[in-house]
Amino acid sequence: MSVSALTAGNSLSVPKRIVIAGMEGCRACSVCEVRAHGICSALNDDELSQLAQAAVRVTIPPGRQLIEEGSPADEFFNITAGTVKLFKSLPDGRRQITGFVGIGHFLGLAVSDRYAFGAEAIDQVRLCRFSRERLETVIDEFPRLERRLRNEAANELVAAQDQMLLLGRKTARERVASFLYGQITELYGDDIPQTAKLHFPMTRADIADFLGLTVETVSRTISGLRREGLITTGASHEITVPAPSRLRTIASGEE
Amino acid sequence: MSVSALTAGNSLSVPKRIVIAGMEGCRACSVCEVRAHGICSALNDDELSQLAQAAVRVTIPPGRQLIEEGSPADEFFNITAGTVKLFKSLPDGRRQITGFVGIGHFLGLAVSDRYAFGAEAIDQVRLCRFSRERLETVIDEFPRLERRLRNEAANELVAAQDQMLLLGRKTARERVASFLYGQITELYGDDIPQTAKLHFPMTRADIADFLGLTVETVSRTISGLRREGLITTGASHEITVPAPSRLRTIASGEE
DNA sequence: CGAAACCTTGAAGACTTTCAAGTAGCGTGG
DNA sequence: CCACGCTACTTGAAAGTCTTCAAGGTTTCG
Numbered sequence: 001m002s003v004s005a006l007t008a009g010n011s012l013s014v015p016k017r018i019v020i021a022g023m024e025g026c027r028a029c030s031v032c033e034v035r036a037h038g039i040c041s042a043l044n045d046d047e048l049s050q051l052a053q054a055a056v057r058v059t060i061p062p063g064r065q066l067i068e069e070g071s072p073a074d075e076f077f078n079i080t081a082g083t084v085k086l087f088k089s090l091p092d093g094r095r096q097i098t099g100f101v102g103i104g105h106f107l108g109l110a111v112s113d114r115y116a117f118g119a120e121a122i123d124q125v126r127l128c129r130f131s132r133e134r135l136e137t138v139i140d141e142f143p144r145l146e147r148r149l150r151n152e153a154a155n156e157l158v159a160a161q162d163q164m165l166l167l168g169r170k171t172a173r174e175r176v177a178s179f180l181y182g183q184i185t186e187l188y189g190d191d192i193p194q195t196a197k198l199h200f201p202m203t204r205a206d207i208a209d210f211l212g213l214t215v216e217t218v219s220r221t222i223s224g225l226r227r228e229g230l231i232t233t234g235a236s237h238e239i240t241v242p243a244p245s246r247l248r249t250i251a252s253g254e255e
Numbered sequence: 256m257s258v259s260a261l262t263a264g265n266s267l268s269v270p271k272r273i274v275i276a277g278m279e280g281c282r283a284c285s286v287c288e289v290r291a292h293g294i295c296s297a298l299n300d301d302e303l304s305q306l307a308q309a310a311v312r313v314t315i316p317p318g319r320q321l322i323e324e325g326s327p328a329d330e331f332f333n334i335t336a337g338t339v340k341l342f343k344s345l346p347d348g349r350r351q352i353t354g355f356v357g358i359g360h361f362l363g364l365a366v367s368d369r370y371a372f373g374a375e376a377i378d379q380v381r382l383c384r385f386s387r388e389r390l391e392t393v394i395d396e397f398p399r400l401e402r403r404l405r406n407e408a409a410n411e412l413v414a415a416q417d418q419m420l421l422l423g424r425k426t427a428r429e430r431v432a433s434f435l436y437g438q439i440t441e442l443y444g445d446d447i448p449q450t451a452k453l454h455f456p457m458t459r460a461d462i463a464d465f466l467g468l469t470v471e472t473v474s475r476t477i478s479g480l481r482r483e484g485l486i487t488t489g490a491s492h493e494i495t496v497p498a499p500s501r502l503r504t505i506a507s508g509e510e
Numbered sequence: 511c512g513a514a515a516c517c518t519t520g521a522a523g524a525c526t527t528t529c530a531a532g533t534a535g536c537g538t539g540g
Numbered sequence: 541c542c543a544c545g546c547t548a549c550t551t552g553a554a555a556g557t558c559t560t561c562a563a564g565g566t567t568t569c570g
Contacts, residue, residue, distance in 0.1 A: 051440030087421040090508035092565055096423040098416045111409045117416055146401045153408035154366045160415035161353045161372055165343040167422035167469030168351040172558070204517060219518055236517065236567075253345035427526070459549060469527060474550055491535080491549060 023243065029055070032128075034080045037104025042148035050141070054134035060125040064077050067108070067119035074132045076108040082125030084202050086117050087209065097210040100202060103184075106152050108132075123201045167212045170253060175211040176221045177250035180231065196241040204236070256474065271308075282342040284310070289335045292359025296401035305396070309389035315376040322363070322374035329387045331363035337380030338456050341372050352465040354414065355457060357441075361407050363387075378456045417503040421469045425508060431476045432505035435486065439499050459491075 027054040029035070030045050034216060054161055057080070066077070069089060079102060086107075087097045098117060101107065110116060130138075137214075139145050166178055184196045202210075208218045222239075225231045230247060232240040241247055249255060271385060284290070284307040285300050312335070315321055321332070325343060334357060340363075342352045353372060356362065385393075385486060394400050401449060420432055439451045443466075457465075463473045477494075480486045485502060487495040496502055 050471075060466055069490050084417075088416055090420070090424060094424040094508065096420040104332055108413065109405075109409045110451065111413070112404050135535075143401060146398060146405060146565095150306070150401060150405040150408060151366050153412060157364065157408060158409055159369045160412060160419065164418055164422055165345070165351040167419055168464075169345060169349040199258050201479060203515090206493045208443045209423075216519085216560085217463060217558060223518070237326055245410045247494075253349065458547095470549075471528085471551085472526060475526095478550070 002033050032102045038078055039106050039145060041149050042144045047142055051138050056137055057128050059067045059120040062121055062123050065118060065120045067115050069118040070114050073108060073110040073113055073115045076130045077130060078128040079103060079105045080126045080128060082208060083122045084119050084125055085122055086119050088117050095209045097206060112247040143205055172213055172217050172221050174251055174253055177205060177247050179211055181247045181251045192244050196244050198239045200237055289359045293333055294361050294400060294403050297399045302397055306393050309385045310383040312383055315380040317376055317378050318377045320373060322370050324373040325369050328363060328365040328368055328370045329388050331385045331387060333359060333383040334360045335381045335383060338377045339374050339380055340377055340461060341374050343372050350464045352461060364408055380499045417420055427468055427472050427476050429506060429508055432502050434462060434466055436502045447499050453498050455492055455495045
């Protein structure tokens with residue numbers, strides 16, 4: 001389901017842009033929008049063109065699942081646009097989103113032969129697709145890539161540990177503040193402005209599944225933060241934060 | 256505090272076994288108890304002796320902290336005996352244990368220059384210590400090691416995702432069952448016996464901090480499982496599981 | 511424009527926590 | 541050898557945070 005869905009998604013959503021394996025990718029990489037990000041930044045142009053031969057670029061419409069939990073892990077992805085949610089589910093439907101990943105993110109670092117998580121496009125997503133086999137070949141030739149992947153994994157691990165602290169020990173208020181502050185740092189990096197304007201793609205349900213809460217609690221908590229003057233809400237996916245540092249304080253459990 | 260504490264721990268706890276940097280390690284590796292585990296299994300004897308020159312073996316008494324959250328990450332560790340708990344804390348003392356790690360585990364895969372987590376010995380722990388610098392040198396020479404580290408990180412990532420699902424979406428009962436079943440698989444691998452006997456080193460408080468619960472809830476839940484006949488309790492760190500598969504069912508949220 | 515999906519708010523309920531007290535295990539020392 | 545003190549574990553009762561159930565309002569998109 002997962003892989004075929006992906007292929008179908010490509011041909012259905014961008015019929016005018018048929019991708020021929022190994023061709024378009026070959027051209028695209030050196031001028032790719034994520035040339036400077038993710039694993040690609042670890043390679044020079046020559047090396048990149050080798051990688052390109054293993055890549056296919058595809059576009060995924062919002063809501064389409066690109067990886068199904070437990071399906072054979074024979075592909076890797078590199079996101080070039082949009083946002084993907086990663087998740088795990090229980091048999092009765094309870095769901096935990098383990099992360100939102102965007103531009104430059106490398107997806108599919110599974111060790112086993114099956115994906116341990118699902119992945120679904122939140123908005124329109126573009127990505128490069130590699131077969132596991134071909135990527136491994138390229139990796140063997142470029143040790144730098146290997147290190148890059150290790151660092152990528154290590155970074156994700158740090159984020160996962162933060163999220164475990166959040167899920168295991170933070171209150172609803174602290175969780176929502178953490179989420180919002182996380183969105184701020186993702187958007188602005190270390191250069192946080194006095195007033196941050198956010199426009200995120202995920203729904204309240206996504207946020208709830210990410211924070212281990214219900215939609216109602218997320219909604220109520222956001223309303224609470226608004227009443228306190230800590231945030232201003234525009235459209236449902238737009239939030240303005242007049243004093244990000246106050247949010248950071250709450251997020252880290254200091255009040 | 257962390258590194259000095261470690262050194263102090265070594266000299267204080269095993270005064271008769273003074274370790275000379277690069278010497279004992281050099282001998283020990285090829286006959287090491289974890290020769291076949293962890294990163295060492297990725298190397299042949301020759302390569303290993305190179306690695307050994309960068310290693311110092313130390314022993315840590317129970318309760319001693321070997322890594323302090325936020326301290327400079329200039330060392331890596333490879334555990335050869337005992338169990339270590341990894342954790343993150345909030346300013347007010349709330350604590351989340353992100354994992355228990357034992358024999359063969361490689362510790363310190365930080366990308367930043369500071370540890371993002373703390374680490375404390377649960378029982379008596381032995382480990383190999385490397386300076387970050389020296390390990391990186393060895394890694395550069397052995398690409399296999401690099402891949403090994405990536406796989407290690409990928410495996411941890413899978414475990415972290417499981418834990419996020421647990422913390423965000425499982426009930427107390429499911430969490431405790433998950434913990435116990437996890438202990439079973441760690442001890443027996445894929446070959447689960449009809450009746451599993453467990454003897455784990457962590458306290459109820461550790462388990463609580465791992466599962467995002469309080470000690471009281473852990474205790475009550477274990478009592479509940481016992482009343483249901485799902486487990487038998489001996490000494491406080493000993494539990495017998497007459498039907499592991501039932502526990503697995505509960506752990507995965509199927510009842 | 512209208513159906514559907516999404517978001518918000520209220521009230522009742524549930525699971526877990528908090529507070530409290532008692533029991534048990536263990537190492538030290540009289 | 542047993543008392544003492546400490547830490548760990550267990551159990552009960554009350555309290556609290558978050559969830560569940562329910563309904564109304566809003567946005568989105570064909």
